[in-house]
Amino acid sequence: MEKARKYQIIIAGRGGQGILLAGHILGKTLVKKGYYVVHSETYSAETRGGDSRSDLIVTIGEEPDLIRIRKADIAVFMFDEQMERYAKWVKDDATVILDSTYIDKPTKNWSKIISIPFSKLAEEKVRNRRVANMVMLGSLSVITGLFEVGLLKEVVAESVKPEWRDVNLKAIDVGFEAAKEMGLG
Amino acid sequence: MRVEFISGNEASAEGAMTAGLKVYVGYPITPSSDLFEYLSEKLPERGGIVFQGEDEIASINALVGAALAGAKAMTATSGPGLSLMAEGIGLACMVEAPLVIVDVMRAGPSTGIATHVGQGDIMQSRWLSHGPYNLVAFAPFSAQEAFDYTVKAFNVAVRLRLPVILLSDATIAHTRERVVIKESGEIEVEDFKRPTVPPEKYRFYDPDPRDLVPPMAFLGEGYYIHAESLSHDERGYYDTRPSVYRRLVERLVKKVERNKKSIVASKSYYTDDAEILFVAFGSVARSTLALVRDLREQGIKAGLFRPISIWPLDDEKLIEASKRAKKVVVVELNQGQLVEVIEDALWHHQRYDVEVLSLPMILSETPSPDEILDEINSKGWKLW
DSSP states (O other): OOOOEEEEEEEEEETTSOHHHHHHHHHHHHHHTTOEEEEEEEEOSOSSSSEEEEEEEEEESSOOOOSSOSSEEEEEESSHHHHHHHGGGEEEEEEEEEETTTOSSOSSOOSEEEEEOHHHHHHHHSSOGGGHHHHHHHHHHHHHOSSOHHHHHHHHHHHSOHHHHHHHHHHHHHHHHHHHHTTOO | OEEEEEEHHHHHHHHHHHTTOOEEEEOOOTTTHHHHHHHHHHTGGGTOEEEEOSSHHHHHHHHHHHHHTTOOEEEEEOHHHHHHTHHHHHHHHHHTOOEEEEEEEEEOSTTOEEEEEOOTTHHHHHHSSSSSOOOEEEOOSSHHHHHHHHHHHHHHHHHHTSEEEEEEEHHHHHOEEEEEEOOBTTBOOOOOOOOOSOGGGOOTTOOOTTTOOOOOOOTTSSSOOOOOSSSBOTTOOBOOOHHHHHHHHHHHHHHHHHTGGGTOOEEEESOTTOSEEEEOOHHHHHHHHHHHHHHHHTTOOEEEEEESEEETTOHHHHHHHTTTOSEEEEEESSSSSHHHHHHHHHHHTTOTTSEEEEEEOOOSSOOOHHHHHHHHHHHTOOOO
16 A cells, blocks of 8 residues: 555643644644644643643645544654653654753653753743744744745734734744754754 | 635534524533534524524424424534433424434433543434434544535435434544535535425425425415424324324335435445455544554455444445455444444345454543554454
8 A cells, every 4th residue: 555644743731831722723734735634632621731732643645544643753842741741652763842941851762852942932032931832833844844934824823813913923933043043944 | 615624513513504504503512512602603694593592402492493494403412412302303303304413422321421532322313212213314534524414414304304413423523624615506505395386285294205205395484384293194284093193104214215325325445355344433433444554554454334324324335345354343432332233234135144243442532543453352353
């Protein structure tokens, strides 16, 4: 059987970090790009703290079967607790992206680890820690090459409330620039 | 036509609006509530009505009224709510009111686990009300199918004048996927079957002999309409004579059988040479398909038959898919319900040579392919 291109992505962190929105926006962007995307969410009852997880399965050229990921090719951890909890869902050779604001060192020796202080950048450069998720998506565009940052910004502009538009778009630029400066793309 | 990234519940709501939904009445229940919420925002913009009944009983009865007045009508609920709707669904069958009921299955029995998935409503969807009747149920396995089969559910409901159930589940309902949304004109949308005779010659239950379905005049149009839940003749007049009762009930049951070809739907994967045929539906079919693909890579001749119409079952396609099968494994998220339907169908077609194995998964999550494989291995069946 012919193997289509397939990516399994996990994004996890604490409730309140915008994990679910990040998954939704990423999925919407990849659908606009023309890919098949399946996105499921897991979250605890608390609105702040607790676990938050977005699973995305992206297939190019074939309709997907799975709903939940088996093992992630790309993992984004925004908080250390969830990194420890969900490390078992990540392939050894995965690209693992960490928010170094909250994660000192990785749980496992994944083959490709990228640490960027998303939350710190959000606070220092956008003056709003809550948009760390958008900083992350800006960086993810550079790191994965799966989608253009312009397309991401288009989706964000039409998805978030007008009063939050500019701050989110700025956060994406911050993440994009940070990853570029690190020579990741 | 547009491409959206939406959940199964949102896709069902979009499908209903494409099909011409005019009246939604419901009572919120997890995991169906977000469908209600979505429609409450979108349907009024398209000229429809969204109303919260005081409970599920009121809601289903209000829908019967809306349907008899000529509105395409829908509700969404989950197992506990569907139980409350049993009487109203029986009424809709008897008075031949076309409705669509979305049942987003959750873990049961009783109130079970509200936020977790189950597939335990297979028998309930068919037999929930008392007495002899028939209805139709479709089970989508993706957000796209939630859209497509909500449209089809309306088409079948108005074509056959009966309630149609969309048997979704919590996983399909809440997973976001790429969905192609079509408008009426881009996808087939059927209208009510309307009378061709003047009011004085019209009888509300006088069937077209070809499909056994009586054309439908609406309340308030000047036709005489008597919606009778008791045994009735073609005019709707109460009549207990055995011949009248038999004519009515046989027609209510047979109208699904007679029109089966235009209702049934299924999909077969890798079945041409499959020696082990898996059968699964809804979200469980997603994992089962992934498992079948794994097995194929190992050189094992596995296939999948996925019923989309559960009631009635696409038994001809099942027989075709199982032509080389020695074993049929039915995977489902309950104690073993679909297996009864599959076994019945195989026996009906004299396939006594096939061994039917039931793989009930008592979980409150959609099992992963590995969990299904573990369960098979724990049975010691030696399938390969």
